Amino acid sequence: MVELPTHLDWSEQRVYDLDDDAQLGLMYERVIREAAYIDDLRAYLNAAVLVRIWPRLFLPVQARQAWEARFRHLVRAA
Template sequence: MNTRSRYASRRTYLVPADLSELAGPFTGVVRLPVRLDWSEQRVYDLSDDSHVGLMYERVIREASHLDDLRAYLNRETLIRLWPHLYLPAQARKTWETRFRDLARAA
């Protein structure tokens, strides 16, 4: 097992109390702050599902405050894209344990 996968399996991932808290944008263009995305991209066109998926993966993996999840994730979009998101196993398990809608969507 490499160091990165050991870290991902031990890391704590934030999860909101309810998916209805996720009221982030579902149209337009979003620029993530460096604390969530330190890549050169950081700007996501929400009309492109590949952009949205990448943005959601980064926010779920890197959020250090619940407000990050609330500000950048949208409930309906998350449920729609959930089966296609590439997430650490522990993050996916944490979210699916809390939200059966996501487990069913997977």
């Protein structure tokens, strides 16, 4: 279980069960969309998990393109 801070998730349901693939994906989507600091990305994202779930994440086109341009291995994962 992970509880995101309010600067990443201001909803009442900020706790995510990372053993549940749907909740895991929602948390990763939220962190990718809302993180303003590299420390948030480091704290809440795991590289191996990100590669595994990348094709299933629902992200804004600009966010997906920016991440794939920076991390080319995500393109291969998709």
